[in-house]
Amino acid sequence: VIAAWFFTHPHWDHIGGFIPFAEEYGSKVTLEKVIFNWPNQETLQEMIHPKGQKMSHYIEIVESSVAMFDGAKMVEAHAGQTFYIRDAKVDVLMTWELQTEWSNSWVSINEGNSGTVSCLTLGGERIMMLGDCGRSATETMLDLYSGDFLKSDFLQIAHHGYNAFTKPLNDKVDPDAVFWTNDSLSSGALSDNFTNVPDRDRIYHNADRITLVNLPYTGEVEYWQCEFPRK
Numbered sequence: 605v606i607a608a609w610f611f612t613h614p615h616w617d618h619i620g621g622f623i624p625f626a627e628e629y630g631s632k633v634t635l636e637k638v639i640f641n642w643p644n645q646e647t648l649q650e651m652i653h654p655k656g657q658k659m660s661h662y663i664e665i666v667e668s669s670v671a672m673f674d675g676a677k678m679v680e681a682h683a684g685q686t687f688y689i690r691d692a693k694v695d696v697l698m699t700w701e702l703q704t705e706w707s708n709s710w711v712s713i714n715e716g717n718s719g720t721v722s723c724l725t726l727g728g729e730r731i732m733m734l735g736d737c738g739r740s741a742t743e744t745m746l747d748l749y750s751g752d753f754l755k756s757d758f759l760q761i762a763h764h765g766y767n768a769f770t771k772p773l774n775d776k777v778d779p780d781a782v783f784w785t786n787d788s789l790s791s792g793a794l795s796d797n798f799t800n801v802p803d804r805d806r807i808y809h810n811a812d813r814i815t816l817v818n819l820p821y822t823g824e825v826e827y828w829q830c831e832f833p834r835k
Contacts, residue, residue, distance in 0.1 A: 606633060607689045611640040611666070612735030613700075613719025614659045623669050630672030637677045638670050639687065641699040641720050681720055693725040697749065698741050706744045721745065723756060727819025730755070732777050734762035742773045751776040757821060758783060781821065784809035 611619050642663055670676050681687075683702040687694040698721035721741065724731040732754070742762070745754065759779035764786040784807055806823070808815045814828040 606635045608637050608639055608687070608694075609635060610694075610720070610722070610733075611638065612721075612733070614642055614663050614666070615736065616662060618719075618735065619662060619666050623665055626669035626672045630669070633673065635670070635673035635676040637679050639679050639681050639694075641681045641701075643700045681722075691726065695723045695725075697721045697723060698737070698745055703738075703741045703744050706747065729757040729819050729821055731758040731760070732756040732779070733760045735760075736764075737762040739770060742770045746772055746776065757781070758817075760785065781806040781808065781817075783815075786810070 609622070611622075613619075643659075667678070670678060681696045681699060683696050683699050685696045687696070700719060719735045719737075721735060721737050722733050724733060754773070754776040756777050757780050759774065759777050759781075760783040765784050766786070786809060808817070808825065816826040816828060818824065818826075
């Protein structure tokens, strides 16, 4: 049973894995709800996949895949909401419409990356999930939320560590450990933004293996070595 599946934004590297999962397990697994906030149609037309496919096309595929799970509900998330899911609490900090209303700007596909930002509280730890948070969304959160509220034990680095996140936000989050969702660590991004991380060994990146972190966090982790299929 999956209590909830979160989608941050409709880019293929963030929603694509759901489609084959649904095809394989739609009749075997109970999915209670999907939580999302898709940009409006006008904005979606600006969000083009590098191969030329519009993001609205992927949304249609995902929503068809959700329908493979009998009884699954689709719930639209908005900034300021809190979801209580089993023994987890999820605070929604940012969605695309709050970003555009607050900053009064939208910078095509780069900011279209931003999507939904949330904080998961589970097992005595707080985990900031930035998705592909862009620079204007980062600055909006600094305007709206105090440092005490942003402080988290874990940080999922924005946009795979490539760009668009800012040091002021990372300093406010002040994480004990970082999830770096990329094939390699960028020394430039590390030196520019993560001087506050006390130990490089606490920067966990995928590097063709899965990292299992036990909560509450003690610094001990397990690794599951595997080969990811490349298509």
